[in-house]
Amino acid sequence: MEGRHFRNGSASSSHRPGGHVFHGGGPRKPSFGGGKSGGFKGGSRGGFHGGPRKSSGRGGNRGGRFGSFSDVSKFVNKAVITEETSNFKPEHNFIDFKIDEKIKVNILKKGYNAPTPIQDKVIPHILANQDVVGIANTGTGKTAAFLIPLIDKVMKNRGEKILIMVPTRELATQIDDEFKEFSRMLSMFSVCCVGGSPIGRQLSNLRRSNNFIIGTPGRLKDLEERKALNLSQFKTVVLDEADRMLDMGFIHDMKYMISKMPVDRQTLFFSATMSSDIQALVKNFLRNPVSISVKTGDTAKSVDQDIVRVGPRNKLDVLQDLLSQTDFSRVLIFGKTKHGVERLKDALVARGFKSESIHGNKNQSKRQRALDLFKTSHLQVLVATDVAARGIDVSDISHVINYDLPATYEDYIHRIGRTGRAGKKGKAITFVD
Ligand code: AMP
Numbered sequence: 001m002e003g004r005h006f007r008n009g010s011a012s013s014s015h016r017p018g019g020h021v022f023h024g025g026g027p028r029k030p031s032f033g034g035g036k037s038g039g040f041k042g043g044s045r046g047g048f049h050g051g052p053r054k055s056s057g058r059g060g061n062r063g064g065r066f067g068s069f070s071d072v073s074k075f076v077n078k079a080v081i082t083e084e085t086s087n088f089k090p091e092h093n094f095i096d097f098k099i100d101e102k103i104k105v106n107i108l109k110k111g112y113n114a115p116t117p118i119q120d121k122v123i124p125h126i127l128a129n130q131d132v133v134g135i136a137n138t139g140t141g142k143t144a145a146f147l148i149p150l151i152d153k154v155m156k157n158r159g160e161k162i163l164i165m166v167p168t169r170e171l172a173t174q175i176d177d178e179f180k181e182f183s184r185m186l187s188m189f190s191v192c193c194v195g196g197s198p199i200g201r202q203l204s205n206l207r208r209s210n211n212f213i214i215g216t217p218g219r220l221k222d223l224e225e226r227k228a229l230n231l232s233q234f235k236t237v238v239l240d241e242a243d244r245m246l247d248m249g250f251i252h253d254m255k256y257m258i259s260k261m262p263v264d265r266q267t268l269f270f271s272a273t274m275s276s277d278i279q280a281l282v283k284n285f286l287r288n289p290v291s292i293s294v295k296t297g298d299t300a301k302s303v304d305q306d307i308v309r310v311g312p313r314n315k316l317d318v319l320q321d322l323l324s325q326t327d328f329s330r331v332l333i334f335g336k337t338k339h340g341v342e343r344l345k346d347a348l349v350a351r352g353f354k355s356e357s358i359h360g361n362k363n364q365s366k367r368q369r370a371l372d373l374f375k376t377s378h379l380q381v382l383v384a385t386d387v388a389a390r391g392i393d394v395s396d397i398s399h400v401i402n403y404d405l406p407a408t409y410e411d412y413i414h415r416i417g418r419t420g421r422a423g424k425k426g427k428a429i430t431f432v433d
Pocket of ligand 1: 421
């Protein structure tokens with residue numbers, strides 16, 4: 001990809017598919033605990049730099065598993081993609097877009113002054129009714145990139161029906177919330193159709209007038225099979241975080257849903273990665289799409305990454321030491337399993353930290369409640385599994401802690417992308433043995 005530069009000095013980097021750069025080995029970061037605040041000794045960024053060493057393995061692709069690497073520090077602060085967007089000047093202003101003035105008012109109310117790169121590039125194509133493939137990582141503003149022009153589409157045709165399919169309940173809820181803000185006073189409605197919530201209410205909501213259906217593939221398919229959703233009426237579909245849907249085994253549900261939609265439709269496809277499986281989907285689902293990639297590396301730029309070597313110490317004690325520091329004000333901790341996450345939450349509560357958990361064993365209302373408490377600063381800590389945390393957009397998360405190692409490189413990027421959002425600084429800490 002042209003125009004992309006790689007931070008951390010590219011001379012010793014090895015390029016790999018997907019454009020990620022891995023700096024190999026180098027001196028180990030000294031273990032945490034030397035007494036400096038937060039453990040970010042010597043500045044975390046670039047702290048692992050060492051001599052050039054070709055990294056082995058496939059971390060840049062989905063499926064590159066941490067387990068196949070001897071040392072996670074190869075990833076932390078090494079896997080960085082940065083486009084030349086640091087001085088990004090949008091071509092458009094929100095004022096310039098040919099969208100209804102009332103939508104512009106809502107955008108202003110939301111506090112957005114200028115479009116992000118993905119919004120700047122994608123919105124004109126969506127407005128021109130083109131199919132779009134957007135390669136954008138988390139936190140780039142892609143939700144508004146598709147919601148704004150699609151709300152305009154409904155303004156122009158009140159009969160328009162739009163389906164938005166996403167991998168997780170949290171992401172669906174978040175998109176629905178954002179939709180409500182952008183469509184305020186515009187008399188258009190959405191139904192959020194996710195698993196884990198009572199289907200009865202969704203069934204009755206679907207009987208009312210609505211333009212946007214936002215949901216997860218399994219529940220959407222269920223509703224279609226119950227004849228509550230007539231997909232032949234939907235001429236626009238958004239597949240958001242398509243790579244994640246693929247990972248989570250939704251491929252058949254996705255294909256099923258698309259097969260029930262009109263061939264003559266607008267398809268918008270967003271993914272953080274572009275593997276061969278994803279390319280095959282694009283070929284199947286889209287017609288002459290415009291491809292736009294804005295992997296800005298914002299995550300890497302705005303997140304200080306570090307590791308904590310636990311060594312012989314008790315992992316929970318190490319965590320407690322961290323959480324006791326004043327700057328650890330809103331902390332998202334990742335664990336591997338649902339039970340492990342629940343146990344860790346209980347242990348933290350027992351040690352006096354206001355904590356909650358979200359994972360697949362909790363129903364949607366409990367997950368949402370935990371998220372709301374976290375958002376409204378009633379909790380210091382939220383412990384989560386990868387799937388449950390997908391799409392969480394909570395501002396001001398001070399730290400992300402990988403208590404258990406992420407399974408894949410992509411999970412690592414998604415986890416740390418929960419902090420340092422919307423131009424703010426964040427810190428990510430990964431526990432290693
Ligand atoms: P997303 O990638 O859609 O999850 O958005 C990431 C974060 O950026 C969210 O908190 C959005 O509210 C915020 N955001 C999106 N677009 C803009 C914009 N144009 N200006 C300021 N903040 C934005």
